[in-house]
Amino acid sequence: MNYEVNPFWDYESITIDELKDQANSLLNLVTEEQRPLRVCMNNGKEFLLFPQDLLAPICDSDFRLILLSATRYAMGRNTCMPVVVSDYIKRHIRLLDDKFLVLAADDIRRYLEDYAEHEPNSNLWQSLLGVLETEQRARATREARKIRPCPACGKPLEIMSIADSWHSPGGFDVIAHCRNCLADYEWFYDKDGGTSDMKQYFFG
Numbered sequence: 001m002n003y004e005v006n007p008f009w010d011y012e013s014i015t016i017d018e019l020k021d022q023a024n025s026l027l028n029l030v031t032e033e034q035r036p037l038r039v040c041m042n043n044g045k046e047f048l049l050f051p052q053d054l055l056a057p058i059c060d061s062d063f064r065l066i067l068l069s070a071t072r073y074a075m076g077r078n079t080c081m082p083v084v085v086s087d088y089i090k091r092h093i094r095l096l097d098d099k100f101l102v103l104a105a106d107d108i109r110r111y112l113e114d115y116a117e118h119e120p121n122s123n124l125w126q127s128l129l130g131v132l133e134t135e136q137r138a139r140a141t142r143e144a145r146k147i148r149p150c151p152a153c154g155k156p157l158e159i160m161s162i163a164d165s166w167h168s169p170g171g172f173d174v175i176a177h178c179r180n181c182l183a184d185y186e187w188f189y190d191k192d193g194g195t196s197d198m199k200q201y202f203f204g
């Protein structure tokens with residue numbers, strides 16, 4: 001985190017035992033009176049109890065557009081903004097949605113294609129683009145790893161390999177095994193999240 005001060009320090013702090021003993025009244029405090037609480041656990045970790053509204057500014061779909069405008073504004077500038085924007089996106093990338101990743105990567109890619117030679121911070125944008133693409137890739141693989149049932153017996157298949165797809169650029173070829181039927185199946189997963197039908201796979 002890059003907060004100048006911890007923004008949660010103003011919140012009242014309670015222990016997990018207090019929360020257990022006084023759950024109802026404490027939850028009332030949070031929901032009715034909109035007073036977030038820091039809950040300190042015995043292992044030293046903390047979590048927050050707060051009304052959902054607190055997250056509204058970043059869960060708002062316009063937040064994505066605001067970040068994109070900041071990115072567009074920062075490209076081509078030789079001020080502190082490129083570092084601020086790119087570090088912010090890298091720091092919080094796990095919380096930014098898929099749509100943002102696609103839009104931001106497209107913007108930067110297009111910008112670098114046209115203006116890379118005039119860009120004072122070309123490495124910074126290359127590196128941000130790399131981080132966005134890696135995250136997209138990681139999320140897509142995670143999706144492709146989702147377990148599918150065996151078409152013959154319905155038992156969950158075991159994924160044996162996920163490789164870059166031959167027929168579907170940006171997608172994956174998946175091979176999985178059914179322990180029950182002792183059969184292997186293949187399918188592909190395209191980059192937009194579509195999954196093909198399964199075919200039996202024979203090791204050649």
Ligand SMILES: [Zn+2]
Nearest residue numbers: 150153178181
């Ligand atoms: Zn089976």
